Amino acid sequence: MKYIDEFRDRDKAATLVREISKIAQSFRQDRPIQIMEVCGGHTHAIFRYGLEGMLPEQIELVHGPGCPVCVLPMGRIDDCLAIATQPGVILTTFGDAMRVPGSRGSLLQAKANGADIRMVYSPSDALTIARANPDREVVFFGLGFETTMPSTALTVLEAERDGIGNFSVFCNHITIVPTIKAILDSADLRIDGFLGPGHVSIIIGTNPYEFIAQHYRKPMVVSGFEPLDVLQSIWMVLRQLAEGRAEVENQYARVVSAGGNAAALRAIERVYELREFFEWRGLGSIDYSGVRFRKAYERFDAECRFAVPNVQIADPAACQCGDVLKGALKPHQCKVFGTACTPETPLGALMVSSEGACAAYFRYAAKAA
Amino acid sequence: MCLGIPAQIVRIDDAERMLATAEVGGVRRQVNIMCIVDEQHAPEACVGDWVLLHVGFALSRIDAAEAAETLRMLGELGEVQAELDAMGQSR
């Protein structure tokens, strides 16, 4: 497949690994270089292709917070279930959200108990279901970073244009920049450089990350998701470190520009506004890290349309997700990893979806370690 | 996060609604092309475009020159290594 196969080339990967090793050897420091991939898609690629094991020991990859499913707090799942179980409601969702546990079970369990919950590939499919079921209330469980935001925004704009009255979105969209900032501001941060989220950056561009280089003096390379992309980006971060630079570089120039996608940004701007704060599983509340519908689009906001209990549930006390996210702990060093917290019974955010660092670790690497 | 894959636009289904058919490895799906259309690039011009697809929305056109440049650079890196290796051996 074009633009896929050529970025999975074994020889080029070997070349990059050699270059990475050369630079890594030149570092004289007593602890490994920590590079955080902010985005769960990178975590997935790293595990799927076994990239971590190909890298020299001096490099440690820290798997960041970038899985929008994992970071949903229990309370939001409970709120979603409260909507899904109201009479007449069809709840539509991406498959990812089906297994995320709330305090009273997951969407999968609610479906088994009789709620009409349907998996869709696209928000536009949810709108199609609304068109086909005019006597039902169709709610879309909107989640994801900036990458996914335009798709829900454009779908809502379409519903408005076509006068579809039985469609709404339970909006859990979150933004990446405040989250990276929250990580950078944490006291015990050890991250040396970042791989930036490639697909988020298609939408927002690379400009919004400049503060990471300028203010925090950390290198960031916006990276694609094929294994060669990830390896090349790691190499680019290392080169910056070796040369004492801290810049925002763009490895994924085939789809990412400095300014982002104007049409997508317009749609986002039109439909959403920032929430003052949004609660994350494992990270707590982060200011301006989530969005909600603007007043003009309130009628498409499931939170306005339905009585939502707005449940607040603290993360279980044993969770050390925050430390793992910041790179202070490796997943298997968490007290409950593999015991109280497993993919079957996740306690923390990072064990929830296959993108979560702990789940990925558990699944692909734990036994090998 | 955000699974996105390269797909090719093979047909415009409804230019007004910005709907087109995209193909990945022979698998087809209707997608929204709003984000890749602008004054310089009309819907009709999208046929044949390679795009980055996410949840049924084409988010960006893939820049063939940039992709080739990345691969060329990696290829060269390999050649330089091979030359260095060869020099190392001949010494």
Next chain:
Amino acid sequence: MKTVTLSHGGGGKAMKDLIDEVFVVAFDNPLLAPLDDQARVPMSALTQQGNRLAITTDSFVVDPLEFPGGDIGKLAVCGTINDLAVGGAVPLFLSCAAIIEEGLPFDVLHRIARSMAVAASEAGVQVITGDTKVVQRGACDKLFLTTTGVGAIRAGIELAADRARPGDAVLVNGVLGDHGSAILAARGDMALDAPIDSDCAALHGLVGAILAAAPATRFMRDATRGGIATVLNEIALAAKCGIEIDEAAVPLREAVKGFCEILGLDPLYLANEGRLVAIVPAEQADAALAAMCAHPLGKGACRIGQCTERRPGQVVMHTMLGGQRIVDMLIGDQLPRIC
């Protein structure tokens, strides 16, 4: 449109008509013909074929009932035959129980019964007894089939998962994941148009060819639900050996690759209905592979890996990039994902 109603399950004339009209006509054979409470089979029919009886039973529920490359009827016949065949048995007889949801159109039922009959006759097995129940709307999903298969195993054939040994070759008979993707696409809720047919097929002929060419074959299993990843894990656990596979050698159709890329699925976990894994000692692996490739259902056969001493109980994949990853058993179903 004529549909099945509860009266067709009432035990009276309507039920007899349904059975006669749909099933008896399709399956027509002398052992079924008396329509008694049991089919009576001469022992010699079995003893001529082997010295042990093989019995298997399986229930089939699939949505949609009909899909590209097959339907629930063909699936039931082939799936049951395969469960016998991979144990080295010659499949001989099937029973078939149908649970029908009221409202199912008669012509659908007809098509499915005929498809079962065709699959059975092509495979040289007979459906010799059966049962029909009709349940209220909502009590089942359109049609459930339960088939039991009986076969005979020749003296000397001993296939078992725990016989796998380090050094053995891991073979498959063709591209993987077709059935799982075909069904997911046919369900329509992802609105994907995929040119993929189910690989649904009866594998006893292929198994016979493998055993003839490689009599020391240790074990075979059809890679149905949970896909090849699940089968390999079962073997690794049973034999307490490791299994290493080579990602570049795993055969996949382009469309299945595309399908998996779009939905974020791993093809190793997709169901197959006409694919098996064979564990063969290294010295007979080439012979087995040649026999597979010469068979119509083994055209795309290849060697994907081997059993190892290292990492007993684990399946490890050498990725196409040169890395390694563990291929674990899944906890639940694979769900399409966006992240």
